[in-house]
Amino acid sequence: xxxxxxxxxxxxxxxxxxxxxxxxxxxxxxxxxxxxxxxxxxxxxxxxxxxxxxxxxxxxxxxxxxxxxxxxxxxxxxxxxxxxxxxxxxxxxxxxxxxxxxxxxxxxxxxxxxxxxxxxxxxxxxxxxxxxxxxxxxxxxxxxxxxxxxxxxxxxxxxxxxxx
Numbered sequence: 734x735x736x737x738x739x740x741x742x743x744x745x746x747x748x749x750x751x752x753x754x755x756x757x758x759x760x761x762x763x764x765x766x767x768x769x770x771x772x773x774x775x776x777x778x779x780x781x782x783x784x785x786x787x788x789x790x791x792x793x794x795x796x797x798x799x800x801x802x803x804x805x806x807x808x809x810x811x812x813x814x815x816x817x818x819x820x821x822x823x824x825x826x827x828x829x830x831x832x833x834x835x836x837x838x839x840x841x842x843x844x845x846x847x848x849x850x851x852x853x854x855x856x857x858x859x860x861x862x863x864x865x866x867x868x869x870x871x872x873x874x875x876x877x878x879x880x881x882x883x884x885x886x887x888x889x890x891x892x893x894x895x896x897x
Contacts (some may be wrong), residue, residue, distance in 0.1 A: 748894065794857045804849050814839045 793801075818839055822832055 796854070800849070800852050800856050804853065807842070807849055810842055814842050821873060 762800060818835055821827065827835070
């Protein structure tokens with residue numbers, strides 16, 4: 734037994750209506766999550782997923798972990814030298830030699846800070862084996878054509894615009 738065409742057409746129209754309604758509701762839901770909330774819940778979720786997957790596929794190397802730990806420990810020292818050391822120097826309980834050694838330690842801490850920053854940039858430039866393989870594989874894909882060279886007009890030529 735076949736359905737009459739009028740019933741079949743009505744069923745299809747209703748199904749399309751439900752699907753369009755579903756897309757409309759989902760669109761409004763995601764738009765409201767990204768636009769109306771102050772903290773951008775959907776954007777934060779996507780950032781979290783991207784960062785987690787990046788950490789999973791490209792784990793940190795031992796060098797990167799060591800540099801991060803060194804930076805963390807150095808942050809504690811910087812806090813001591815910026816907050817506590819000046820108060821200790823101002824107190825009258827230190828000898829001249831102790832004050833000089835504390836000042837030398839403060840200057841060494843400042844120099845170490847720049848060294849750690851340069852270490853971070855060097856380790857950020859290092860790539861893991863998987864990252865290198867993926868980048869080389871992606872470079873095998875055909876690239877877009879390079880842009881044309883800029884036009885060079887020789888100095889003896891005059892460029893005139895006519896108002897016709």
